[in-house]
Amino acid sequence: MKKHYAITLLFSLFQVLVIWAQEVQIFTLNDFDLNGRVKSCLVTTDYGKELFEFNKEGVLTKTITQYNETDQDITYYKYKDGELLEKRMESYKNNILDEATSMANFYEVDTVPNRMVVEKIISYDKQFLEQQQYQYDEDGKLVKIISSNGEGVDETTLDYTKVKNEETVSTFTNGILQKAVRTSIKKTPNGEQKIILTKEYIDGEPNTANEEVFNSSGDLITSEDFLYDVAEKEFVSQKKNYYQYKNGVLSKVVKKTVNTESSDTYIFQFDNHTPSNWVKQIITPGNTYTTRTLEYYKEEASKEETSN
Secondary structure (H helix, E strand, O other): OOOOOOOOOHHHHHHHHHHHOOOOOOOEHHHHOOOOOEEEEEEEEOOEEEEEEEOOOOEEEEEEEEOOOOOEEEEEEEEEOOEEEEEEEEEEEOOEEOOOOOEEEEEEEEOOOOOEEEEEEEEOOOOEEEEEEEEEOOOOOEEEEEEEEOOEEEEEEEEEEEEOOEEEEEEEEOOEEEEEEEEEEEEEOOEEEEEEEEEEEEOOEEEEEEEEEEOOOOOEEEEEEEEEEOOOOEEEEEEEEEEEEEOOEEEEEEEEOOOOEEEEEEEEEEOOOOOOOEEEEEEEOOOEEEEEEEEEOOOOOOHHHHHO
16 A cells, blocks of 8 residues: 555555465555554545544554444554564444454464464454464464364465565465465666566456555555456456656556546545555545544654653
8 A cells, every 4th residue: 555545445455455465464554554653543435434543653553444424343452562463353343242243362482493483363252163273483484374264174374485676475175276476576767667476366267456556655556457368368457557657656547458548537635644644535527525634643752852
């Protein structure tokens, strides 16, 4: 999300981060395109609200997703010594806690001989749902996930290969390829570009792909979606987006397919805080909007100021 600014689907975006996380992740202000000592961020769109709360270190501690006046989901994050210790997801329907859909995730960390994290997921009505065991190599890279639940045990392995300026991470579930992510660096007259090509597979067969290109400033400049053509045995482009920036802020997205072309213009309003954050985003011609209400921690006075 860094320097992308297109946060119109922040609800869905956060859910994607959680669903696709290959390991236990700790979310910080950077994951939500926030700068400075932000205490809370209330996101309001034309389809709902979501509140994010952070501690003084900039780590996410709580989220509230408000669907309507009586239905909401609340997630709490608890840490110890920089590690995620506990995550509780509480679902309220008609202002009543639904114990069957509410759950708690507990984490145990072991670092001998290599790092290993065990995650246990239990519902509020005391039902065991799942256990995940994350295993890392001596370099700290995640290499295996063992998932166990009432339906059995699945083993996911991650294979890392590096050739010159390219690194590929291939994910296998029970020996069947599920995803391959190739990250490469390309030198251009305007500086280095980072290219991330992600291929998704179904039962080991290629299905979809996405290629993202970032410039030397970390801005996303193109994103292209592909669909695998079984007859031609190759990925075929379906849509390509071109991102334009003004003073480092997203200003326009041009979307092209084989037969169509359209564009969205992005308008941002920023607060007066230092450093500043955007507090309103408008996308035309659809005139969809997103507003962010921010609360900051008070800046702590320096020792010299407090001694005077």
